[in-house]
Amino acid sequence: MITKKLIDRIEGEASIYFDKNGDKVKFSTIAFPHFRGMESILKGKNALDALVITPRVCGICGHAHLMAAVRAIEDAYKNAEHKIKLNDKIETIREFTLIMEMIQNHFKWIYLTIIPQLSKLAISSKTQTPLKGAFAASIATKAIATFAGQWPHSSYMVPGGITCDPTNIDTLKVQSYLNELIGFFEKESLDISLEKFLSFKSCKEFEGLEGDIFDIEKNLFKTEMHNKGFSYDRFIVLGAHQFTKPSKLKKTRPFPINAKYVSTIDSYSPKEHSYAKNAQYKNNFYEVGPLARTMAINLPIIKNMHRRFKDSAYSRVMSRIFELAYLLKYSKTLLKSLDISEDSFVKSVNISKISTQGIGVVEAPRGPLMHAVSLENGIIKSYKIVTPTQYNIGSSTEKNPTPAQKAMIGVSQEEALFIFRTFDVCSVCTTH
Amino acid sequence: MRSKKDKKPTILWFQGVTCNGNTHSFFNLTNLEQLLNHFEILYHPSQQSTLTFDAITDCKEEADIFIFEGAYDPSMKRNDVLISDILEYYAKHAKYIIGAGSCASFGGIFKASAPKRNSGLIFNEEKHYGPLLAYSQKVINLSGCPMHPEWMGYTLRMIANNQEIEVDELHRPIELYSNLAHHGCARNEYFEWKVDADNFGEKEGCLFYKQGCRAPMTHASCNKILWNEVSSKTRAGTPCFGCTEPGFPRLDFFTTKTNMSIPADVPLGISKRSYLTLSAIAKTFHIKRLEGKLIDYKKTH
Numbered sequence: 001m002i003t004k005k006l007i008d009r010i011e012g013e014a015s016i017y018f019d020k021n022g023d024k025v026k027f028s029t030i031a032f033p034h035f036r037g038m039e040s041i042l043k044g045k046n047a048l049d050a051l052v053i054t055p056r057v058c059g060i061c062g063h064a065h066l067m068a069a070v071r072a073i074e075d076a077y078k079n080a081e082h083k084i085k086l087n088d089k090i091e092t093i094r095e096f097t098l099i100m101e102m103i104q105n106h107f108k109w110i111y112l113t114i115i116p117q118l119s120k121l122a123i124s125s126k127t128q129t130p131l132k133g134a135f136a137a138s139i140a141t142k143a144i145a146t147f148a149g150q151w152p153h154s155s156y157m158v159p160g161g162i163t164c165d166p167t168n169i170d171t172l173k174v175q176s177y178l179n180e181l182i183g184f185f186e187k188e189s190l191d192i193s194l195e196k197f198l199s200f201k202s203c204k205e206f207e208g209l210e211g212d213i214f215d216i217e218k219n220l221f222k223t224e225m226h227n228k229g230f231s232y233d234r235f236i237v238l239g240a241h242q243f244t245k246p247s248k249l250k251k252t253r254p255f256p257i258n259a260k261y262v263s264t265i266d267s268y269s270p271k272e273h274s275y276a277k278n279a280q281y282k283n284n285f286y287e288v289g290p291l292a293r294t295m296a297i298n299l300p301i302i303k304n305m306h307r308r309f310k311d312s313a314y315s316r317v318m319s320r321i322f323e324l325a326y327l328l329k330y331s332k333t334l335l336k337s338l339d340i341s342e343d344s345f346v347k348s349v350n351i352s353k354i355s356t357q358g359i360g361v362v363e364a365p366r367g368p369l370m371h372a373v374s375l376e377n378g379i380i381k382s383y384k385i386v387t388p389t390q391y392n393i394g395s396s397t398e399k400n401p402t403p404a405q406k407a408m409i410g411v412s413q414e415e416a417l418f419i420f421r422t423f424d425v426c427s428v429c430t431t432h
Numbered sequence: 433m434r435s436k437k438d439k440k441p442t443i444l445w446f447q448g449v450t451c452n453g454n455t456h457s458f459f460n461l462t463n464l465e466q467l468l469n470h471f472e473i474l475y476h477p478s479q480q481s482t483l484t485f486d487a488i489t490d491c492k493e494e495a496d497i498f499i500f501e502g503a504y505d506p507s508m509k510r511n512d513v514l515i516s517d518i519l520e521y522y523a524k525h526a527k528y529i530i531g532a533g534s535c536a537s538f539g540g541i542f543k544a545s546a547p548k549r550n551s552g553l554i555f556n557e558e559k560h561y562g563p564l565l566a567y568s569q570k571v572i573n574l575s576g577c578p579m580h581p582e583w584m585g586y587t588l589r590m591i592a593n594n595q596e597i598e599v600d601e602l603h604r605p606i607e608l609y610s611n612l613a614h615h616g617c618a619r620n621e622y623f624e625w626k627v628d629a630d631n632f633g634e635k636e637g638c639l640f641y642k643q644g645c646r647a648p649m650t651h652a653s654c655n656k657i658l659w660n661e662v663s664s665k666t667r668a669g670t671p672c673f674g675c676t677e678p679g680f681p682r683l684d685f686f687t688t689k690t691n692m693s694i695p696a697d698v699p700l701g702i703s704k705r706s707y708l709t710l711s712a713i714a715k716t717f718h719i720k721r722l723e724g725k726l727i728d729y730k731k732t733h
Binding site: 006008009011012013033034035036037038040041045046048049051052053056057058059060062108112113116128130131134135137138141142144145146147148149150151152153154155156158160161162163164165167173340341343344345347428 | 449450451452453454455456457464465468477478479480485486505508509510511541542577578631632633634654660661662663664665666667668669670673675683684685687727729730
């Protein structure tokens with residue numbers, strides 16, 4: 001018998017249809033039921049309008065969409081023999097605000113999704129503090145807004161640069177937001193210092209620690225999540241950034257990667273129409289996101305987890321938490337390197353002179369986000385978006401399941417619902 | 433059933449075709465927890481709530497404040513229930529209906545993706561149209577893409593205090609939308625003397641003449657109640673896109689359409705002739721202070 005379960009408390013909504021063997025999941029299909037049609041809005045518009053329209057694909061990772069859009073347009077400039085050379089200031093500020101968006105996302109996911117859902121599964125009676133996640137996120141978004149004017153839905157990146165021209169008043173303010181955020185994470189989430197947390201090389205070192213993060217870790221063990229939620233154990237990272245490394249990983253072995261091998265196919269969702277397409281790399285499913293990114297840079301603690309617990313739900317959750325910690329520290333270094341005396345904008349030819357195609361790839365909070373644009377005299381002929389959730393949580397056949405479908409096989413329905421959320425699902429991006 | 437003794441007003445936050453942007457914008461509100469203590473949350477898409485989503489689509493409970501985020505798509509079902517039935521039920525029983533964001537207010541971005549089908553709750557752009565026309569008198573629109581967190585904060589605090597919220601003809605609170613986004617813009621002096629910004633990425637110059645800024649024609653308090661408490665689009669050198677107005681999204685966001693080198697759309701309520709005269713005069717002055725850089729870090733370094 002097939003049972004339908006409506007999934008809320010993710011970004012948007014999804015339905016899962018479970019086919020069970022006794023009380024264990026034999027197979028499941030996933031549908032994202034709501035049509036949104038963002039790509040169609042863009043057709044016939046000025047390329048720069050993508051900088052305003054595409055961030056509105058998603059309320060939680062719109063900044064990643066902005067950066068993918070600006071990279072796609074700059075790639076089109078390059079392909080039209082008008083390469084724009086960005087300076088360090090432009091790259092640093094763009095990268096910094098992208099990372100801050102990732103940090104706000106991870107905080108919300110920890111406090112609004114993972115703790116409540118895991119507590120339910122682990123039957124924990126500890127008082128919950130979901131608004132801690134919103135509060136921490138609001139500090140990160142203040143740091144974004146200082147450069148980007150606002151968050152969500154900023155459009156401060158333009159081909160050739162950024163629209164802001166910050167002073168030391170701004171950078172000092174951002175520095176203090178970052179310190180406040182790190183202080184909050186140490187006091188409210190870790191109960192130890194960030195440095196100490198990042199110095200851990202083995203999961204065994206968590207023993208005896210008390211903060212929210214270590215409660216999560218204990219509950220993951222209690223619910224056997226280190227033995228559940230396994231997927232393909234192969235990963236891809238596509239976006240070029242300093243904080244991770246574009247690569248394809250089969251278990252721990254890295255291979256080179258090229259975005260041209262990304263493709264999308266219709267999803268298999270026999271019970272309900274789904275507006276989501278599955279994304280693949282060289283016609284195979286790969287897991288994307290923080291586990292992939294922290295594996296790609298060989299973060300010692302993640303390597304240790306992976307050696308012991310492979311790509312289990314445990315590793316997936318803990319890697320996201322470690323990525324948050326790692327990015328907090330990394331963004332401090334990044335901010336220190338910022339030289340505000342450089343220009344914020346490099347002038348190039350008018351967009352109406354551009355008639356080529358361009359691809360922009362970034363790492364969004366949940367994994368690689370790709371925008372591909374085709375331009376004629378600066379007007380959009382076609383626009384295609386491939387989002388991280390399309391890699392992780394597509395819906396395919398029993399013979400060839402997607403990473404999330406595979407991870408839910410063989411566990412109880414309640415466990416499957418938790419494992420589903422360990423991928424950090426974004427339905428709104430998926431049905432762009 | 434919930435206890436009748438619980439006197440806190442109840443909130444139901446429900447979504448149509450949306451990006452969740454208003455949900456995430458609201459999470460930025462300072463003192464969010466303090467505000468929420470005044471209410472009971474029956475349902476919210478990302479927060480702990482009293483009721484499950486199944487209970488909400490059963491349409492048996494009532495909420496005092498019905499918040500709707502996203503565009504209305506008449507063919508949309510939530511949990512197999514037609515959204516029009518859900519809207520009708522909660523609108524009928526609510527004391528207040530709040531349209532959170534431009535999609536719920538006027539159709540916004542998600543009207544643009546299905547222009548013949550989708551709309552806002554009681555407006556299709558500025559035309560009276562939508563599923564809740566019969567309950568128009570209860571509707572408060574907080575347009576903006578997304579809405580500013582403080583705008584929702586203000587509205588809910590006013591309701592908690594039993595204070596009356598006066599609205600404009602598009603049902604937006606006058607205290608929030610009587611201003612123009614232009615008010616409080618840090619580039620106002622450049623606007624006064626018609627000094628335009630040559631490029632993006634500069635502190636100097638007004639974005640109205642070349643970069644497409646719509647702040648002088650847009651009702652919003654973005655430069656009065658700052659975003660994330662720190663800034664605004666124009667302060668960060670980004671033109672205002674007019675996202676609080678019914679015509680959003682327009683075309684060519686980063687370009688000002690001009691007529692005889694004067695913006696085709698002139699500041700709200702000013703006649704084109706007056707504006708042309710004033711601009712022509714202002715442009716004859718060459719004010720050195722406004723033509724140079726405010727700070728030149730390259731020199732000081």
